[in-house]
Amino acid sequence: MSSIRLNNVKKAYGATEVIHGVDLDISEGEFVVFVGPSGCGKSTLLRLISGLEDITDGDLYIGDERVNDYRPKERGIAMVFQSYALYPHMTVYKNMAFGLKLGKTDKAEIDRRVRETAKILQLDKLLDRRPSELSGGQRQRVAIGRAIVRQPKVFLFDEPLSNLDAALRVQTRIEIANLHEELKTTIIYVTHDQVEAMTLADKIVVLNGGNVEQVGAPLELYNSPRNLFVAGFIGSPSMNFIKGEITLISDTGVTVTAGGGSAVTLPLKPGKATVGEAVTIGVRPEHMNEGADGDFHLTGRVDVVERLGDVSYVYFHLPDTERLTMSVPFTSAAKKGEAIAVSAASADIHLFDEQGQALERLP
Amino acid sequence: MSMQKMRKPLGAAGVHAILGAYTVLALWPIFLVIANSFKERKAIFRDPLALPTIDSFSLIGFEKVLGKSSFGLYLFNSLSVTLITLAIVLLIGAMAAWALSEYKFKGNTLLSIYMAIGIMVPIRLGSVSILQLIVDLDLTNTRTALVLVYVAQSLPLAIFILSEFMRQIPGDLKEAARCDGISEYGIFFHIILPLVRPAIATVGVFTMVPIWNDLWFPLILAPSPETATITLGVQQFIGQYVTDWNSVLASLTMAILPVLIIYLIFSRQLIRGITSGAVK
Amino acid sequence: MKTTQTGWLGRFPWHIAVFLAPAVLIYTLFMIYPLLDSIRLSFFTADDSGAISYAGFANYVTILGDPEWRASFLNALYNNLVFFLVHMLVQNPVGLLLAALLSLPRLRLRSTYRTLIFMPTMLSVVIIGFVWQLILSPLWGISETLLYYVGLVDWFEPWLGQENTALVTLSLISVWQFVGIPMILIYAALLLIPEDLTEAAEIDGANHWHIFWHIKLPLILPTIAMVSILTFIANFNAFDLIYAVKGALAGPNFSTDIMGTLFYRTFFGFQLQLGSPTMGATVATLMFLVILVGVLFYLFGVQRRLRRYAM
Incomplete structure (x- = not known):
């Protein structure tokens, strides 16, 4: 178990910088998820921490040691690869024992650890099989087992679930969560799937274009996204964005009007925002309701209704063609082509200034 | 970083030293022959390691070779035999x-194995009967x-490589063509043949190099001066003028250079062809 | 598939026959038939007029029983074995080393090395034979000069001319020329190993040597086995190099005689001995058997035990 600290970590390939100075603190035993769209730099950042790639600039600490110049094996890490990277010519047992054998661990100790780990992962009956004789889920567990036997200070997971089918993915996700509960080892986990991030993480790091957009607990990111990118990335279906304009700034908050919608006063600090500034109003689909109970009113026309059983998604558009999504109870009678009145409570509404930064809430 | 680099068994410099040394070992005999073929006789012996100077x-060697042998004819024979075969x-x-x-038919597997025998068994072992056959056909x-x-010699490997390649062509393509009512011949000539073009480089090399360099069959089937290939021609010429160093070096150079030039032009495709996994 | 019916089920699939006919015909006529006919001929003997008659195993009895024939056959077989062993011990390990170095990550000049080292392989064996004959010739003295520079001038001997060194020298010339083949095939196999695997091993604490020894080598064993059998077939079928450098007599005193040159001499004759197609066919059949033993050993003894791993 170990804490990890990144201090202005940069990575460049030749003249192209792909990680632009990342600062990050990870406490001992924390489950941290790096999430972001493909190409955002999350895998690169993981490889920098693992030591598979050199850090161009900045410092990386694992525990109290600066490990920039350490080789992967000296960093006390273990990694689970997306493709599992099981050695095809070795049995499950040998796959798990290989790293320990190279580390000159005592034979009896290796055997004890491998068997113990295999038991935890229900691999004990598969130890003599080769990877080609295992199912996808079993291979996944071997890959995790190989990491566990090394008793690392930090686990690194690189999109470990993306090769599994949906059912297995949910199951393995729960297993990984339980495993963390049991081992209490620091885990860094990379994924592009925000559901995995929300369900697994103690702390989520949202990355975009080689920059950290926001770091926080899952609900913190959900409730108070710091900018448009995080607001749009976290949450499913994605947050709705409506163009608007600030018409008044007062002690009670900021008043905005949206094209085709009503004026609403939001309990936010204006910050640097000024009257007349073009802003973006953000409302999550699950925070919109049919009817006029809320503080912010919109009227539009229904394009499509998707009925998922417990919930229905209503896709509709405003007169000025902005397309929005609303999540409503299955009892909703919304129909394609009909007009629809929608509202939302002012407490659930986010506001982003011209630069896309969120306005803070009033205390 | 320095610690990390040092602990590798041999650093980048060591790797380059080994590869560089081997490259020199691979090239200097060829270089030596080519360089000396452009020198006068005395210089060949006095200072063999030097480049030709003013x-x-x-060019005396080349003049002699071209005067005393039908070098152009040999080149033409080799080219025509190789290209027509290809x-x-x-x-x-x-x-x-x-x-x-593509087609499932009775005996497909058996026929595939039959055609593959030639990859493992050298055709030379049938030379006695081949010569007899060629005599009977009046083709000596x-x-x-x-x-x-x-x-016959090249077909087994070519078929093996090409079928591996054709198996990778998506089935949808052929199905679509069949739906469009194109005949099986049409599919082969208009769709498949254009698609296997990338494999031609690989097949071409595996076909042409052994033929171009072969001594055995020209020697036993077509040894006459009119039909000699360049390999046979050079072999016989050198056997005759073994003491004339200018001629020997010049004839070797003339046999080496065309291949070297073609190789350097196509080496990228060639090695990519081999390393692409078409041959396993 | 639309055209899966055969023969009696549907219309006769003429197009399949048309596609197959030319290749099958030429291949059968000029490869399979001659191979089988050679084996048949080995059981016949020819009289002075050239007419042949059935002779049973007489030719084999002659080659393996007659003291002179037997001596030259065993000599050629032994020499061929030496020729093969030199390739296995020098060509393939060097090829493996070069391939391993070439496949190192982030190597500069990779394709240049690859191209240049492969170059001699493209040239004719005959040409290469002459080139080395010149270089090793005491007349030209270039080898002596080079040895002089490195202080080993006393080592120089006319290696190609001496009975005890000629065969190994010729083997090494062949190794020098063909080292590119194991190199490129093994290199191709090494490229197929996914980077994830070597990175996983690196995380497991493996250094470059461990990775090569424990991960890469086991995964390319099938390729090394294949390279070995290809070397075996090529070596027991070799002829051009010996013929070009030493002639059909494979001197000095038959010390470089291998199966290929023995076959040629038996078939076409030399000096006092007349050529004999039927005896030639017998030698060819014996060569075929030697190669067959090698191939069968490979197919059933080696290849079956080596797993090819899906990567």
Whole structure:
């Protein structure tokens, strides 16, 4: 178990910088998820921490040691690869024992650890099989087992679930969560799937274009996204964005009007925002309701209704063609082509200034 | 970083030293022959390691070779035999590969194995009967004899490589063509043949190099001066003028240079072809 | 598939026959038939007029029983074995080393090395034979000069001319020329190993040597086995190099005689001995058997035990 600290970590390939100075603190035993769209730099950042790639600039600490110049094996890490990277010519047992054998661990100790780990992962009956004789889920567990036997200070997971089918993915996700509960080892986990991030993480790091957009607990990111990118990335279906304009700034908050919608006063600090500034109003689909109970009113026309059983998604558009999504109870009678009145409570509404930064809430 | 680099068994410098040394070992004999072929006789012996200078430069060897042998004819014979063989192998090899990889019919597996025997068994072992056959067909001392034997020799590997390649062509493509009402011949000539073009480089090399360099069949099937290939021609010429160093070096250079030039032009495709996994 | 019916089920699939016919015909006529016919001929003997008659195993009895024939056959077989062993011990390990170095990550000049080292392989064996004959010739003295520079001039001997060194020298010339083949095939196999695997091993604490020894080598064993059998077939079928450098007599005193040159001499004759197609066919059949033993050993003894791993 170990804490990890990144201090202005940069990575460049030749003249192209792909990680632009990342600062990050990870406490001992924390489950941290790096999430972001493909190409955002999350895998690169993981490889920098693992030591598979050199850090161009900045410092990386694992525990109290600066490990920039350490080789992967000296960093006390273990990694689970997306493709599992099981050695095809070795049995499950040998796959798990290989790293320990190279580390000159005592034979009896290796055997004890491998068997113990295999038991935890229900691999004990598969130890003599080769990877080609295992199912996808079993291979996944071997890959995790190989990491566990090394008793690392930090686990690194690189999109470990993306090769599994949906059912297995949910199951393995729960297993990984339980495993963390049991081992209490620091885990860094990379994924592009925000559901995995929300369900697994103690702390989520949202990355975009080689920059950290926001770091926080899952609900913190959900409730108070710091900018448009995080607001749009976290949450499913994605947050709705409506163009608007600030018409008044007062002690009670900021008043905005949206094209085709009503004026609403939001309990936010204006910050640097000024009257007349073009802003973006953000409302999550699950925070919109049919009817006029809320503080912010919109009227539009229904394009499509998707009925998922417990919930229905209503896709509709405003007169000025902005397309929005609303999540409503299955009892909703919304129909394609009909007009629809929608509202939302002012407490659930986010506001982003011209630069896309969120306005803070009033205390 | 320095610690990390040092602990590798040999650093980048060591790797380059080994590869560089081997490259020199691989090239200097060839370089030596080419360099000396442009020198006068005395310079060849006095200072064999030197490049030709203004003083020592001489084309006497080349003049003698061109005067005393039919070098141009040998070159033409080699070129025509090699290229005609290649064209035939590509066409009928692709046809057979297509039939074997696409259609399910009785005996397909057996026929595939039958065609693959030639990859493992050298055709030379049948030379006694091949010579008899060529005599019976009245084809001795003809380039046709060489082409026929070389086609047979090259087909097994060509069919093997081409069918591996054809199996990777998506089935949708053929199905779509069949839905459009194109005949099986049409599919082969208009869709498959254009698609296997990338494999031609690989097949081409595996077909052409052994033929171009072969001594055995020209020696036993077509040894006459009119039909000699360049390998045979050079071999016989050197046997005759073994003490004339200028001529020997010049004839070797003339045999080496065309291949070297073609190799350097196509080496990228060639090595990519081999390393792409078409040959396992 | 639309055209899966055969023969009696549907219309006769003429197009399959048309696609197959030219290749199958030429291949059968000029490769399979001669191979089988050679084996048949080995059981016949020819009289002075050239007419042949059935002779049973007489030719084999002659080659393996007659003291002179037997001596030259065993000599050629033994020499061929030496020729093969030199390739296995020098060509393939060097090829493996070069391939391993070439496949190192982030190597500069990779394709240049690859191209240049492969170059001699493209040239004719005959040409290469002459080139080395010149270089090793005491007349030209270039080897002596080079040895002089490195202080080993006393080592120089006319290696190609001496009975006890000629065969190994010729083997090494062949190794020098063909080292590119194992190199490129093994290199191709090494490229197929996914980077994830070597990175996983690196995380497991493996250094470059461990990775090569424990991960890469086991995964390319099938390729090394294949390279070995290809070497075996090529070596027991070799002829051009010996013929070009030493002639059909494979001197000095038959010390470089291998199966290929023995076959040629038996078939076409030399000096006092007349050529004999049927005896030639017998030698060819024996060569075929030697190669067959090698191939069968490979197919059933080696290849079956080596797993090819899906990567």
